[in-house]
Each structure stands twice: as structure tokens, then as C-alpha cells.
Amino acid sequence: xxxxxxxxxxxxxxxxxxxxxxxxxxxxxxxxxxxxxxxxxxxxxxxxxxxxxxxxxxxxxxxxxxxxxxxxxxxxxxxxxxxxxxxxxxxxxxxxxxxxxxxxxxxxxxxxxxxxxxxxxxxxxxxxxxxxxxxxxxxxxxxxxxxxxxxxxxxxxxxxxxxxxxxxxxxxxxxxxxxxxxxxxxxxxxxxxxxxxxxxxxxxxxxxxxxxxxxxxxxxxxxxxxxxxxxxxx
Numbered sequence: 125x126x127x128x129x130x131x132x133x134x135x136x137x138x139x140x141x142x143x144x145x146x147x148x149x150x151x152x153x154x155x156x157x158x159x160x161x162x163x164x165x166x167x168x169x170x171x172x173x174x175x176x177x178x179x180x181x182x183x184x185x186x187x188x189x190x191x192x193x194x195x196x197x198x199x200x201x202x203x204x205x206x207x208x209x210x211x212x213x214x215x216x217x218x219x220x221x222x223x224x225x226x227x228x229x230x231x232x233x234x235x236x237x238x239x240x241x242x243x244x245x246x247x248x249x250x251x252x253x254x255x256x257x258x259x260x261x262x263x264x265x266x267x268x269x270x271x272x273x274x275x276x277x278x279x280x281x282x283x284x285x286x287x288x289x290x291x292x293x294x295x296x297x298x299x300x301x302x303x304x305x306x307x308x309x310x311x312x313x314x315x316x317x318x319x320x321x322x323x324x325x326x327x328x329x330x331x332x333x334x335x336x337x338x339x340x341x342x343x344x345x346x347x348x349x350x351x352x353x354x355x356x357x358x
Contacts, residue, residue, distance in 0.1 A: 245357025275340030
């Protein structure tokens with residue numbers, strides 16, 4: 125019979141046998157750590173039930189949050205430059221209602237002569253007891269004593285319109301300008317009045333014209349208007 129050899133595990137087998145408990149201990153520690161972080165046995169992170177309904181609002185940058193209605197700020201949010209009085213702050217982003225002809229008074233301000241130009245501010249003053257707004261160009265027409273228009277409608281200067289809010293008693297103005305007739309040689313007439321129609325209105329306001337002749341025909345006879353802007357133009 126052949127000699128039976130005793131089986132002796134190899135050094136690698138001994139190392140693998142010793143490593144098994146170590147791997148198990150590492151896995152157990154990982155499972156405990158996952159449970160401590162709110163993870164289940166599959167490793168997915170769970171949100172604690174008492175915080176799932178909490179939300180964090182957007183950072184305040186001086187405007188309302190997306191959930192607020194346009195033109196308002198949420199309670200407790202103070203816009204830059206506004207003192208915090210402890211009460212909600214509301215701001216209206218909408219412009220004031222349009223000024224109607226019946227709420228305005230028209231006048232001609234002090235003329236401002238330029239190089240070969242005659243410049244007059246057409247002033248619109250709010251006579252109502254509410255704030256209203258004007259925007260864009262007024263209408264203007266020179267008329268004689270019988271109400272007949274003298275010359276064509278004025279042309280509009282290439283300006284950018286802005287909305288001007290007028291509190292009671294406040295004014296806005298638009299510029300009326302034309303080249304001096306004695307320089308251009310344009311045909312002239314002396315109006316009895318200037319009819320001024322506020323922006324977006326149909327009914328005009330009649331203003332006495334006392335500034336002499338105006339160009340009504342011929343070369344360089346055009347009269348120009350600018351958009352309304354705050355103040356009286358003086």
C-alpha cells in the first residue's frame with residue numbers, strides 16, 4: 125500500500141480563513157452606519173417623516189418670490205430701501221389709470237429759444253383727486269378764430285415713450301418745436317389757439333396761443349412734438 129500523506133492547508137487558505145470574519149465585521153459596520161444615516165437595507169436614503177413637508181423658500185433678491193402675486197411681496201419680506209415696520213409690504217407694479225381729458229388742464233409753458241428754433245412746453249396738469257398717468261405723444265393743432273386748423277398735424281420726434289404718473293396737482297410736459305420762420309422763409313399764420321389732445325384721448329383742450337406766428341406751409345414748415353415727461357419743462 126502506498127503511504128498516506130497528511131493534508132496540510134496552504135498558507136493562502138489560512139489567510140482566506142482568517143479574512144472571512146474581518147469581511148463580515150466590515151459589512152456589519154457598514155450596515156449600522158447606513159441605518160444611522162436614515163438608509164434602509166438596500167442603501168436608499170430615507171427622509172425623516174417629521175421633515176418631509178418642510179420647504180425652503182428662494183433667497184430674497186429684492187423682488188417677490190415666484191409664489192407671490194405680481195406686484196406684492198410676501199409677509200415678512202422687506203424690499204431694499206424700505207424700513208421694516210413689522211407689517212406686510214405691498215407694492216403695485218401696475219401703472220395708475222390713464223388720465224382722461226376731463227381730469228387735465230393744458231397750458232403753454234415758458235418758451236425756450238434755441239439756435240434758429242422755437243421751443244414751447246405743452247403742460248398737462250392733473251386736476252382730479254386721484255392719481256392718473258399719461259404716456260406717449262399728445263395731439264396738437266393750431267387753429268384760427270373759427271376753429272379751422274392751420275397747417276398740417278405736427279410730426280413726432282423719435283423718442284422713447286415712458287409712463288408718467290401724475291398725483292393730484294402734478295404736471296407732465298411735451299415739447300413743441302419748429303424752426304424760426306424768418307430763417308426758413310416758411311409761410312406763416314397767427315393762430316388764435318392750440319388744441320391739445322392728451323395721449324390716448326379724443327377730446328382736446330383749448331389753449332390760447334399768444335406766441336405769434338407759426339409755420340403752416342412751405343419749406344421747413346414742420347412742427348415737431350416730443351413724448352410727455354415729468355415736470356413743467358420750465
